[in-house]
Amino acid sequence: SLPKIVELYLANFADVTATTLTESKQEIATITMADSKKFYKVEPAKDSATFTDSLQVGDGGSKYRQSSITWNISGEYTPEMVDVIDSLSLGRFVIVAKLSDGNYVMFGRLTPMEAETASLESAAEATGFNGITVTFTNSTVESPVPLSEDAIKTVLGTA
Numbered sequence: 001s002l003p004k005i006v007e008l009y010l011a012n013f014a015d016v017t018a019t020t021l022t023e024s025k026q027e028i029a030t031i032t033m034a035d036s037k038k039f040y041k042v043e044p045a046k047d048s049a050t051f052t053d054s055l056q057v058g059d060g061g062s063k064y065r066q067s068s069i070t071w072n073i074s075g076e077y078t079p080e081m082v083d084v085i086d087s088l089s090l091g092r093f094v095i096v097a098k099l100s101d102g103n104y105v106m107f108g109r110l111t112p113m114e115a116e117t118a119s120l121e122s123a124a125e126a127t128g129f130n131g132i133t134v135t136f137t138n139s140t141v142e143s144p145v146p147l148s149e150d151a152i153k154t155v156l157g158t159a
Contacts, residue, residue, distance in 0.1 A: 003100040005049035008071060009039040009155050013092040013112035021145070028106055028147045031154040039096065039155045044071035045131065051097060051107070053143050066139050067107050068116070069095055074131040077120060081132065088134050089118040095136060096147065096155050104147040104155065111140040 015037035020029045033039075049071035056066050075081065092112035097105050107113050113136040122130050147155065 003103070004047065005044065005051060005069075005071070005097045006100050007098040008042040008044060008049065008069070009096040009098070010042060010091075010093045011037065011039040013094055013108065016094045016109075019106075019109055019151075022148065026146070028109070028145050028151040030148075031151045033154065038157055039094075042071070042073070045074040045129070048072035048133075049097070051105075051144070056139070064139050064141060065143055066137060067113070067144060068135060068137045069097065069107060069113065070117075070133070070135040072129060072131055072133050074129065076130070077122070085118055085120065085132050085134075088132075089115045091115070093136065097144075104152050105144045106147060106151075107136075107144045108138055108140075109145060110142060111138045113138045 011033070015034045016031060017034050018032040021027065022029045049069070051067065051069045053065055053067045056064050073084065092114050094106065094108040095113050097107065099105065115134055116137045117133065117135040119133050121133055
């Protein structure tokens with residue numbers, strides 16, 4: 001069973017200049033960022049963030065992975081939300097998900113995550129959701145990769 005996503009960290013794909021893997025190639029050992037660039041923390045609406053990573057088989061037997069992350073950002077639609085939805089819609093990102101068990105997983109290391117859907121929602125009922133829903137996807141050759149303690153420090157800006 002996979003734990004749920006509790007926090008997301010986004011960096012522009014071009015701002016992550018390098019990553020290295022551990023000897024086992026099962027974990028991100030280090031992350032190198034361009035000068036003065038950083039990951040930005042996003043707090044998804046409670047229990048709204050999900051991810052999938054699926055094997056895809058193309059014509060002729062070619063195989064690749066397709067990753068997808070969906071989450072909601074709750075709140076009133078303000079001028080700031082316009083900037084948020086535009087930035088998310090048009091950007092190419094490396095996304096790190098912090099899971100409820102305390103582990104961190106990176107998506108988009110080799111191929112950037114890009115918005116597939118970015119929509120505004122408004123519900124009139126008292127229990128309805130108001131805010132933004134976004135889905136990011138990519139097609140790549142590797143599954144999402146867990147982060148080492150050193151890589152986590154870079155994501156959190158404490159390295």
